[in-house]
Amino acid sequence: MTGWPPLRDDLRGLAPYGAPQLDVPVQLNVNENPYGPSEKCAADIARAVGDAAATLNRYPDREFTELREALAGYLNGSGGSGITPDMVWAANGSNEVMLQLLQAFGGPGRCALSFAPTYSMYPEYARDAVTEWVVGHREDDFTLDLDHARSLVLERRPSVVLLPSPNNPTGTALPPEAVSALCEAAGDGLVVVDEAYGEFRRAGTPSALELLPLHRNLVVTRTMSKAFALAGARVGYLAADPAIADAIRVVRLPYHLSAVTQATAIAALRHADELLAKVDELREERDRTVAWLRSRGLTVADSDANFALFGTFADRHEVWQQLLDRGVLIRETGPSGWLRVSIGTAQEMESFRAALTEVLDTPHEEELR
Numbered sequence: 385m386t387g388w389p390p391l392r393d394d395l396r397g398l399a400p401y402g403a404p405q406l407d408v409p410v411q412l413n414v415n416e417n418p419y420g421p422s423e424k425c426a427a428d429i430a431r432a433v434g435d436a437a438a439t440l441n442r443y444p445d446r447e448f449t450e451l452r453e454a455l456a457g458y459l460n461g462s463g464g465s466g467i468t469p470d471m472v473w474a475a476n477g478s479n480e481v482m483l484q485l486l487q488a489f490g491g492p493g494r495c496a497l498s499f500a501p502t503y504s505m506y507p508e509y510a511r512d513a514v515t516e517w518v519v520g521h522r523e524d525d526f527t528l529d530l531d532h533a534r535s536l537v538l539e540r541r542p543s544v545v546l547l548p549s550p551n552n553p554t555g556t557a558l559p560p561e562a563v564s565a566l567c568e569a570a571g572d573g574l575v576v577v578d579e580a581y582g583e584f585r586r587a588g589t590p591s592a593l594e595l596l597p598l599h600r601n602l603v604v605t606r607t608m609s610k611a612f613a614l615a616g617a618r619v620g621y622l623a624a625d626p627a628i629a630d631a632i633r634v635v636r637l638p639y640h641l642s643a644v645t646q647a648t649a650i651a652a653l654r655h656a657d658e659l660l661a662k663v664d665e666l667r668e669e670r671d672r673t674v675a676w677l678r679s680r681g682l683t684v685a686d687s688d689a690n691f692a693l694f695g696t697f698a699d700r701h702e703v704w705q706q707l708l709d710r711g712v713l714i715r716e717t718g719p720s721g722w723l724r725v726s727i728g729t730a731q732e733m734e735s736f737r738a739a740l741t742e743v744l745d746t747p748h749e750e751e752l753r
């Protein structure tokens with residue numbers, strides 16, 4: 385060991401993941417739902433947390449039985465059918481769920497696979513779980529090149545394949561045939577379809593939940609952070625073969641889901657319809673945003689999520705900075721030259737359009753593009 389603190393060699397010099405948290409008027413950078421819970425819903429959550437407070441001397445239900453039942457019920461009304469509580473697992477955000485999957489099913493001598501550009505946390509789970517990271521490519525329009533994907537799976541035999549649908553940061557959803565083909569190619573390796581943005585998918589785009597009865601190696605993860613407007617509560621979950629949910633228990637920390645978290649999530653799920661009510665509005669706002677960006681001559685990836693990836697700019701950092709100077713925070717992410725904007729309220733999107741119009745119409749536009 386050299387240096388202080390005695391960090392793992394492969395972690396030395398690395399920066400922690402995270403977008404800038406800046407206090408600006410229009411925050412469109414981390415794909416949050418711009419609408420908070422109603423007063424009634426917030427009061428219900430506060431009451432549930434208040435009840436839990438009286439028993440905080442005790443450890444919480446380690447198996448979060450009531451929450452699993454509520455999540456199974458929700459999934460059966462959100463693209464799934466026949467999902468039972470023993471098929472559900474939950475943790476502090478779907479990030480923790482996926483890390484646990486890598487801890488349980490990855491490890492030394494094994495590899496995990498995804499297709500770039502994709503969510504930048506995936507290689508970090510692999511690294512933290514001491515799992516080799518293998519990355520394939522996507523087509524120029526960010527759809528999956530299925531022949532390439534299948535042959536990479538057959539060649540590398542990953543124990544976990546991470547397939548976001550819709551993908552972040554591109555917004556690209558996966559057709560069910562592709563998910564099925566990769567489940568078959570993966571053999572006993574797990575295929576994790578990360579549906580963090582599943583509720584925002586366009587009409588006619590099915591959820592991978594429908595495929596659960598067909599593939600025992602398929603895992604579908606969801607989160608309450610995005611469409612569900614509950615990012616601050618940190619609740620993510622999965623549905624899979626009960627044997628998979630059961631196996632994760634070996635690597636989870638004891639009582640990983642606090643009594644406060646469980647009470648919050650259960651109360652929020654009683655208000656699912658209300659919390660999700662703005663999803664249709666956000667989908668329309670997304671389609672309007674995509675159309676407007678295209679009308680400005682920009683290239684925009686087709687999006688099934690609550691964000692749009694657009695470009696391309698010779699100096700994307702300068703465009704990002706100029707928007708920030710006008711009080712609009714978006715995300716510098718994705719392949720070089722591209723920027724990602726999360727979909728906010730109609731008013732926030734108006735501010736975004738006004739700011740971007742100013743930036744694009746300034747004399748040095750040619751240098752930015």
Ligand SMILES: *Cc1c(COP(=O)(O)O)cnc(C)c1O
Binds near residue numbers: 551552607
């Ligand atoms: C936001 C996001 C998640 C969910 O994160 P949480 O930990 O549940 O808040 C998962 N996957 C992708 C691709 C995301 O963008």
